[in-house]
Amino acid sequence: MTFVTNLECIECGETFEKEGIHYLCAKCGGNLEVIYDYAAAGEEWHRYEVKKGNELSIWRYAPLLPVEPISFGGLNVGWTPMIESERLKELLGMPYLSLKDDTQNPTASLKDRATAIALARSIENKADVITCASTGNAASSLSGLGASIGAKVKIFVPETAPKAKVAQMLLYGADVFKVKGSYDDAFDLCIKATEKFGWYNRSSGFNPYLSEGKKTVAYEICEQLMWNPPDAIVVPVGDGCIISGVHKGLKDLIEIGVISEMPRLIAVQADGANSIVKAFESGNEIGTASGKTIADGIAVSKPRDGVKALRAVKETNGYALSVSDEEILEAVRTLTKTSGVFVEPSAAATLAGLIKSLGINVLSKGDRVVLLLTGHGLKAPEAAIGDLKATIIEPDISNVEKVLEGEYA
Ligand SMILES: *Cc1c(COP(=O)(O)O)cnc(C)c1O
Ligand SMILES: [Zn+2]
Numbered sequence: 111m112t113f114v115t116n117l118e119c120i121e122c123g124e125t126f127e128k129e130g131i132h133y134l135c136a137k138c139g140g141n142l143e144v145i146y147d148y149a150a151a152g153e154e155w156h157r158y159e160v161k162k163g164n165e166l167s168i169w170r171y172a173p174l175l176p177v178e179p180i181s182f183g184g185l186n187v188g189w190t191p192m193i194e195s196e197r198l199k200e201l202l203g204m205p206y207l208s209l210k211d212d213t214q215n216p217t218a219s220l221k222d223r224a225t226a227i228a229l230a231r232s233i234e235n236k237a238d239v240i241t242c243a244s245t246g247n248a249a250s251s252l253s254g255l256g257a258s259i260g261a262k263v264k265i266f267v268p269e270t271a272p273k274a275k276v277a278q279m280l281l282y283g284a285d286v287f288k289v290k291g292s293y294d295d296a297f298d299l300c301i302k303a304t305e306k307f308g309w310y311n312r313s314s315g316f317n318p319y320l321s322e323g324k325k326t327v328a329y330e331i332c333e334q335l336m337w338n339p340p341d342a343i344v345v346p347v348g349d350g351c352i353i354s355g356v357h358k359g360l361k362d363l364i365e366i367g368v369i370s371e372m373p374r375l376i377a378v379q380a381d382g383a384n385s386i387v388k389a390f391e392s393g394n395e396i397g398t399a400s401g402k403t404i405a406d407g408i409a410v411s412k413p414r415d416g417v418k419a420l421r422a423v424k425e426t427n428g429y430a431l432s433v434s435d436e437e438i439l440e441a442v443r444t445l446t447k448t449s450g451v452f453v454e455p456s457a458a459a460t461l462a463g464l465i466k467s468l469g470i471n472v473l474s475k476g477d478r479v480v481l482l483l484t485g486h487g488l489k490a491p492e493a494a495i496g497d498l499k500a501t502i503i504e505p506d507i508s509n510v511e512k513v514l515e516g517e518y519a
Contacts, residue, residue, distance in 0.1 A: 111178075112175065112176050112177065112178070113146045113147045113148075113150050113151035113154065113173065113174070114128045114144055114145065114146055114147075114176045115128065115145050115146060115147050116128050116145050117132055117142045117143065117144055117145065117318055118142065118143050118145050119135035119137065119138060119140045119141070119142055119143075120140055120141050120142070120143050120417060120418060120421075121135065121138050121139075121140030121141070121417065122135060122137055122138045122140060124136070124137045124138070125145075126142065128144075128176075130235070131235055131237075131310065132318065133311065133316050133317060133318070134316065140417070141315060141318065141414075141415060141417060141418055142318035143318060143321075143358075143418075144176050144318055144319060144321075144322050146174065146176075146362075148362075148365045148366055151173045151174050151366065152173075152365070152366030152367065154173040155171075155173040155174060155366055155368070156366075158172065158173055166186060166189040167186045167187050167188050167189050168187050168188035168189070168223055168226060168323065168326040170189065171326055171329050174325075174329075174362050174366075175227065175322060175323075175326075176227065176231075176319060176322045177227055177230035177231055177234065177319075178230065178234075179230075180226075180229065180230045180233065180259070181259075182216070182226070182229075182255050182258040182259060183258040183259065184258075185216040185254075185255065185258050186216065187215060187216060187222045187223060187225075187226045187255070188215070188222075188223055188226075188326050188327070188330065189330060190210065190211050190212050190213075190214045190215060190327075190330070191211050191214060192208050192209070192210055192211070192330075192331065192334040192335070192480075193208065193209040193210075193211050193449065193451060194208055194209075195207075195209060195448060195449035195450070195451070197448045197449065198444075198445065198448045198449045201444070201448055202464075202465075202468075202475070203475050204475050204476075204477075204479065205475075205476070206340075206476070206477065206478040206479065207464075207478075207479050207480075207481070208335070208340070208478075208479070208480045208481075209449060209451060209480070209481050209483055210327065210330070210331055210334075210480050210481065210482050210483060211451055211483050212327060212482065212483055212484055212485075213451065213452070213453060213457070213483055213484075213485060213486035213487070215251075216254060216255065216258075217247075217250050217251045217253075217254035217255065217278060217282075218250075218485065218486035218488070218489060219247040219250070219251060219407075219484060219485040219486065219489070220247075220324065220327060220352060220482070220484040220485070221247045221248045221250075221251035221252075222251045222254075222255060223323040223324050223326050223327060223355075224248070224251075224312070224314075224319075224320035224321075224322075224323035224324050224351070224355070225248070225251040225252050225255045225256075225312065225323070226255060226323055227319050227320065227322050227323035228240070228242075228252070228310075228312040228317060228319055228320060228323070229252075229255055229256065229259065229261060229312075231310070231317075231319050232261070232310040232312075235310060237308075237309065237310030238262060238309075239262045239263075239264055239307070239309040239310065240252065240256065240261055240262070240263055240264075240309065240310045240311075240312055241263070241264040241265070241266070241300055241303060241304060241309040241310070241311055241312065241313075242265060242266070242300060242311065242312040242313045243266040243267070243293070243296040243297040243299070243300035243301075243313045244265065244266070244267055244271075244293075244296070244313075244314075245267070245268065245271065245293050245348065245406050245407055245408075245409055245410070246267060246271045246272055246275030246276070246406055246407065246489070246490075247275060247407055247484075247485050247489065248312065248313070248314060249265040249266075249267055249271075249275070249279050249284070249286075250275045250278035250279055250282070250489070252265070252284070252312055253265065253278060253279040253282035253283070253284035254278060254282045256282070256284065257282040257283050257284075263282075263283075263284040263285070264284065264285045264287070264303070264309065265279050265284050265285065265286045265287065266287045266289055266296040266297070266299055266300040266303070267279075267286065267287070267288055267289065267293075267296055268288070268289055268291060268292050268293045268295070268296050269288045269289060269290050269291070270406070271288070271406065272406055272489060272490040272492065272493075273492070274488060274489050274490065274491070275406075275489050275490070276288070278489075287299075292401055292411065293401065293409060293410060293411075294401070294410075294411055294412050297313060297316075297414065300313055301313070301316065313414070314348075314349040314351040314414055314415060315349045315350065315351055315413065315414020315415035315416075316414060320351055320355070321351055321354050321355035321358050321415075321418070322355070322358070323355070324351060324352050324354075324355025324356065324359075325355040325356065325358045325359030325362065326359065327352075327355070327356060327359070327482065328343070328355070328356045328357075328358075328359025328360050328363070329359050329362075329363065331343065331480055332360075332363055332368070332369055335478075335480075337368060337369055338369075339360070339363075339369050339371055339372075339373045340373050340477075340478040340479060340480045341373060341374060341473075341477040341478045341479060342373055342374040342375070342376055342428070342473055342477055342478075342479045342480070343356060343373050343374075343375055343376070343479075343480045343482060344376045344378060344460040344463055344464050344467070344479060344480070344481050344482060345375060345376065345377055345378065345460065345482050346378050346379075346405070346407070346408050346456050346457060346459045346460055346463075346482070346484055347377040347378060347379050347386055347408060347413075347419055347430075348379075348383065348407060348408035348409065348410040348413065348456070349410050349413050349414045349415045349416075349419075350377075350386060350413045350414070350415035350416050350418060350419025350420075350422075351414070351415040351418075351419075352482070352484065353375055353377050353419045353422045353423070354415050354418035354419050354421070354422050356375060356422070356482070357375060357418070357421070357422035357425070357426065360372055360373060360426075372425075372426050373426065373480075374426050374427050374428040374429070375422050375423055375426045375428040376423075376428050376429050376430075376431070376463060376464075376467060376472065376473070377390075377419060377422070377423050377428065377429070377430040377431075378430075378431060378432070378433060378459045378460055378462065378463030379408060379430070379431075379432040379433075379459075380403035380404075380405045380408055380409070380432060380433065380434075380435065380438065380459060381403070381432045381433065381434045381435070382399060382400050382401060382402035382403040382409070382435070383399050383400070383401050383402070383403050383405075383408055383409050383410050383411060383432075384399050384432040385397055385398055385399045385410075385411065385412065385413050385416060386413055386416055386419050386420055386423075386430055387430045387431060387432045389416070389420055390420060390423060390424075390429075390430035391430075396413060396416040396417065396420065398411045398412045399411050403435055403438070404435045404438065404439065404455050404493040404494075405435070405438050405454075405455040405456040405458075405459055405493075406454075406455070406456065406490055406493070407454060407455075407456030407457075407484065407485055407490075408456045408459060429467065429472045431463055431466055431467065431470075431472070433459055433462035433463055433466055437462040437465075437466070438455050438458055438459050438462050439455065439493075439494065439496055440462070441458040441459065441460075441461040441462040441465070442454075442455055442458040442487070442494045443494075443498075444461060445458050445461045445483075446458075446487060451483060452486060452487030452488065453483050453485065453486065453487050454484075454485040454486060454487050454489050454490045454494065455490060455493055455494055456484060456485055456490075457482075457483045457484045457485050458494075460481040460482060460483065461481060464479065464481060501513055
C-alpha cells in the first residue's frame with residue numbers, strides 16, 4: 111500500500127483525488143504535488159528500515175513512494191554510488207566533496223528514477239501508450255525501462271537531440287518523433303498528442319509523479335552520508351524537476367524525523383538557458399531564455415517546474431547561478447580526467463557552478479558539498495570533445511618513438 115492522501119496545487123492549493131490521472135491544476139494551471147500521510151509513512155519507514163538492507167534500488171524507500179514497486183526485468187534503478195574522488199578534492203582544496211554518480215542508472219541518467227514511477231503509474235491506470243517530450247535523457251530512459259517491461263513508448267524530441275540519445279531511443283524500440291523546433295515545441299506537441307490520443311504523459315513539470323521518483327536521489331545522498339546530510343547539494347537545472355524532487359525528498363526526511371538539517375540547494379543553469387537564475391536575481395516571475403547551450407540536458411527556455419525549483423532554492427537558503435558553455439566544457443574535462451567519472455556537459459555544469467560559487471563566497475572550501483552527476487558522457491560526446499585530438503601515426507614503432515621523443519625533448 112502507499113501513503114498518498116491526495117494531490118495539491120502548489121499555486122492555489124486546490125486538491126485532487128489520488129485516483130485517476132491528473133497533470134496540471136484544473137483550476138489555475140499550476141503544478142501539482144503529491145501529498146502523503148507522513149505519520150503513517152514515517153511509522154512504516156522506521157519499521158521497514160530493518161528489512162530493506164538488500165533492496166539496492168529506489169524501492170528500498172517504498173513507504174515514501176506513491177506506487178507499488180514494479181520490476182524492470184532485473185534492471186536496478188537508483189542506489190547509485192557516492193564517489194569520493196581524492197584527486198578532485200585535492201585539486202579544488204575541498205576535503206568534504208562527494209560525487210553522486212547517477213550516470214550509473216540503467217539508461218545512464220538520473221531520469222530513470224522518474225521513469226520508474228511514471229511507468230508504474232501508467233500500468234495502474236491501464237494506459238496503452240506512454241509518451242514524453244524530452245531534450246534526450248527522459249526519452250532514452252522511458253524507452254529503455256519501457257523496453258524491459260514491453261511498454262509502448264512514443265517520444266517527442268527536438269530535431270537537435272544528441273545522436274547517442276536518439277540511438278538509445280530507437281534501439282530500445284520506441285517510436286521517435288523528431289520535432290522541427292525547440293524542446294518547448296516538442297513539449298507542447300506531446301501534450302496535444304496526449305489529449306488527442308489518450309496516452310499517458312511522462313513529461314517533466316507536467317506529470318506530478320516525476321519528482322516522487324527524482325526525490326529518491328536525496329534519500330540516497332543522506333543515507334550514504336550516514337543520515338548526516340551535506341551542507342549543500344549542487345544540481346543542474348533545466349525544467350527544474352530534479353531540483354524540486356531533491357527538495358521534496360529532503361523535506362520528506364525532515365518530516366519523518368530521519369534528518370534534522372536542510373542542506374542548501376544550489377541551482378546551476380547555462381547562461382543561454384537561465385530563466386530561473388534571472389527570476390532568482392530580479393525577484394520577478396520566471397520568463398523565457400533563448401535555450402541555447404551545448405549542455406543539451408538543460409537547454410530549456412521555459413522551465414516547466416520553475417516555480418517549484420525557485421522555491422527549492424529560496425526555502426533552503428540556497429542560490430541560483432548560471433555558467434557559460436566555455437566553463438561547462440572546461441568542467442567536463444576537469445571532472446572526467448580527475449575523477450574518472452565520464453559525465454555529459456549538463457552534469458559537469460555542477461562543477462562549473464561549484465567553482466563559481468567558491469569564487470563569489472556562496473560556498474566555501476570547507477563545506478560538505480555533493481555534486482549531482484545526472485548523465486553519462488557517452489550520451490553527448492560530440493559537444494564535449496571540443497578540440498581534443500588523438501595523435502595519428504603510421505603503424506610503425508619508430509613513429510611511436512619519434513612522438514615520444516618529441517614529447518620528452
Ligand atoms: C534532465 C537533465 C537535467 C535537468 O533536469 P530538470 O529536471 O530539467 O531541471 C540535468 N542533467 C541531465 C543530464 C539531464 O538529463
Ligand atoms: Zn491551482
